[in-house]
Amino acid sequence: MTSKTYSQPERWLAPVASGPLDASVELPGSKSLNNRELVLSALAKEPTLLTGTLTSRDSSLMIDALRSLGTQIDVDTDGSVLVTPKPFDRSATIDCGLAGTVMRFVPPVSVLANGDIKFDGDEGARRRPMHTTINSLRALGVAVSDEGAAALPFTVHGTGKVAGGEITIDASASSQFVSGLLLAAARYENGLTLRHEGEHLPSMPHIEMTLDCLQKRGVKVSSPEPAVWRVEPGEISGGTVAIEPDLSNAGPFLAAAMVAGGKVFIQGWPESTTQVGDEFDGILQQMGAKITRHVGGLEISGTGAIHGLDIDLSIGGELTPVIAALAAIADSPTVIRGVAHLRGHETDRLAALAAEINRLGGIARETADGLEIDPSNNLHGALWRTYEDHRMATAGAIIGLRVPGIEIEDITTTSKTMPNFASMWMSMLGTQA
Ligand SMILES: O=C(O)C1=C[C@@H](OP(=O)(O)O)[C@@H](O)[C@H](O)C1
Ligand SMILES: C=C(OP(=O)(O)O)C(=O)O
Helix, strand or coil: CCCCCCCCCCCCCCCCCCCCCEECCCCCEEEHHHHHHHHHHHHHCCCEECCCCCCHHHHHHHHHHHHHHHHHEEEECCEEEEEEECCCCCCEEEEECCCCCHHHHHHHHHHHCCCEEEECCCCHHHHHHHHHHHHHHHCCCEEEEEEECCCEEEEEECCCCCCCCEEEECCCCCHHHHHHHHHHHHCCCCCEEEEHHHHHHHHHHHHHHHHHHHHCCCCCEEEEEEEEEEEECCCCCCCEEEECCCCCCCCCHHHHHHHHCCEEEECCCCCCCCCCCHHHHHHHHCCCEEEECCCEEEEEHHHHHHCCCEECCCCHHHHHHHHHHHHHCCCEEEEEECCCCHHHHCCHHHHHHHHHHCCCCCCEECCEEEEECCCCCCCCCCCCCCCCCHHHHHHHHHHHHHCCCCCCCCHHHHCCCCCCHHHHHHHHHHHCC
């Protein structure tokens, strides 16, 4: 399982923008919402129809994982997905690929199975932090066997029910440890009171997204004090749930308008959302963009001028590669702070971004919890390594709009959350005046 790749690696020469853009972009569904709603649908008391879903490696891995537990999932050609909950009555082997949402969300669900559920994933997944998930399941009284490394692979020995109650975890390395437990907790006999004690708590909006998804399905949730959450035991409703467009994946397209100049309209930008990608609005304005919200979407326009900034991105670490790419071609220095946990993402993103920006003749330094990036007059084409990371590939494409000759090592890494990235990028450029 560990050597499995989704598709053959494919080099891709990033296209240079030859003029200002005038594009309208339709994004695929949000990975974070999609995979939360798949989990909640499998745990619900009745079927759920999901519309506007994401079709990508991470969503397929989640569908396969929930099917392996027993859930019936019917995928329609129009992109809607009907999830019919069924008993988790069997043992199973689950491939997490490189998906944080699968490796952190499915184990707390699998404790409800009557059987042994084995989890493994890509080679890179075996390096991602999993100790908090494993420790938290043990704290709930569930037997988990690992190979001593508190990482993938491991097996959850489900008995069909869990008492729940109160546990304390350290979620410094990922908010997904919190979200995974909260998503499953309404099905624990006594619900769950979850307390985080640790140095950092990254990605708060993702935790708020989890609470919001639960609440919308009739689950009683609360946060009695900071870093403490309570999920009452109870039924999870089904019905019809629409998945919003992925605002984190809007990042490269928004950045494109700033690099090439001109404007890009993102279709379906929600008026209100729990997605942290909404933060691009304020951040990119600080970097020089003009943003206007319209009914039905958001429009960004740029002039090609990009300014550096000093920013704490702890609330949205997954936005870092886009900001770092813009910083590499900005006219003033950038400091990105508060994202030490990015070292446990698809790859060590701080090391990867610094190495690749420097390979192009840029000036980037890793700090303990982020990056410092200075303007450079020496940017040139080179290989841009992708480290199996979708956001490394799209970051390279952003710089490639300005700097000729950037070859993306493997563009198929974008299949993790946006398999059509390359063709969407080309059609956006096809609109150049
Ligand atoms: O819950 C989620 O859907 C996510 C939470 C965040 O994880 P971390 O807190 O590990 O950064 C984010 O980076 C990831 O892309 C998706
Ligand atoms: C960190 C990310 O993914 P994952 O859900 O695998 O953690 C990401 O998409 O930026």
